[in-house]
Amino acid sequence: MSLFREYFYRKAPDRLVEISERVYAFDCCFSNDVMGDDEYKQYLDGIVAQLHYLYPDTSFKVCNFRAEDQQSQISTLLSQYGTSVMDYPNQHESVPLLPLQVISQFLISSESWLGQQNVLLMHCERGCLPLLDFMLSALLLYYKRYHGDQKTLELAYNQAPKELLYLSSALNPQPSQLRYLGYISTRDLGSDWPPPEAPLVLDCLILRGLPHFEGVKDWRPSLRVLGQDHKAPANRSSILLFSTPKTNTIYQQVLS
Structure with missing residues (x-):
């Protein structure tokens, strides 16, 4: 077919x-x-x-x-x-x-x-x-x-x-x-193919439809960002670039 x-x-x-x-x-x-x-x-x-x-x-x-x-x-x-x-x-x-x-x-x-x-x-x-x-x-x-x-x-x-x-x-x-x-x-x-790698800036992350747990206090999602180490460009394996803190904090994280 x-x-x-x-x-x-x-x-x-x-x-x-x-x-x-x-x-x-x-x-x-x-x-x-x-x-x-x-x-x-x-x-x-x-x-x-x-x-x-x-x-x-x-x-x-x-x-x-x-x-x-x-x-x-x-x-x-x-x-x-x-x-x-x-x-x-x-x-x-x-x-x-x-x-x-x-x-x-x-x-x-x-x-x-x-x-x-x-x-x-x-x-x-x-x-x-x-x-x-x-x-x-x-x-x-x-x-x-x-x-x-x-x-x-x-x-x-x-x-x-x-x-x-x-x-x-x-x-x-x-x-x-x-x-x-x-x-x-x-x-x-454009002239570049494939496009060159560029840094990613994560300004804001909005999570919708999160589950609600009855009787549970101080529940919050945990975010982990994986990517390549910009300090070792030859190494293509992923490392942990960012993990949300355990306190309520407004943040901006720059990823390379």
Whole structure:
């Protein structure tokens, strides 16, 4: 089936979702069904057979989004067909995103790969669907196959049951994802791509809809901000930049 029917009317190979020309996503990523090992192998075997029939002289590459502590089952199964699988971590700074530099490299390498008339396949492990949806949206905006950051992201999110999206995080990742999609959709308006890193100033944080606990006094939320250490730019790991004090204080914190 096709993900965006306004543009694509061709029938995609069985068990694949057509994203764009020669770009497909595995339909198991958008389903609540859980396959056993043998069923999953048969599933992949059937897809590979179809693709080799439809694209006999074409190379295939799979981009797989998974948790860092998981083994990549699809890499093992597809290695027998000589299909390369690129694994990407599911989260960056606890959000279903990738660093902007990695996103840029993914988009540029995908453009080169597809420019050689190859096929790109997108896959995610259980619980990694929000990142897959984001990367599909990023690819479509980068190629200008679709317009509107929020509309493109919502179309991708609507392909799967909502409860499947909640498996990865109880937090809503879309605000952060939309901010990154904005960098991609407006990349032609400036000379810098990806945009350089810049300090972030947190002036005010407004929390709404906080729970009320009967009989509990002096209850207040605790805020922790994680990010990179500006004093050690070569170190890309996160550190604790700020934590709310235990007293009622109005503050302004500058983050680098």
